[in-house]
Amino acid sequence: PNGESHRCAGVTVALNGLGNVRLHHAALGASPGTGLLRVADATGRALGGRSSLVGTIDAAAGERGETVLVARVDDLVPADRQVATVHLDVERHEQEALAGALVLAGLPRRRASVAV
Secondary structure (H helix, E strand, O other): OOHHHHHHHHHHHHHOOOOOOOOOOOEEOOOOEEEEEEEEOOOOOEOHHHOEEEOOOOHHHOOEEEEEEEEOHHHHOOOOOOOOEEEEEOOOOHHHHHHOOHHHHHOOOOEEEEEO
16 A cells, blocks of 8 residues: 555556556555554665554654555455455555455455465
8 A cells, every 4th residue: 555656556556557457545444444554664765565554653763654544345346346356465454454354265266366
């Protein structure tokens, strides 16, 4: 859900004409809401794809965060949508993301890939 990563993914999709790709600017979780995403470490270095949901940000130490939407996969992908493969790259948030994908995961002919 890192804003810069989402923007870059959108550019990639557009440049490659990927009409069958749906991007959602949200973190994945077991229930919908909002979360705090750490996007820069204490040195101010952007974390990019290593951004992660956290409870607090230490702004005094230089960390930066973004408030992001948290969504369930099951709320983003309608049960009647034809989906062959779902790929989740959720940076140590696998259990929470999969807990929000129980309906989709239980449907026939689905393959799921979780990057760890």
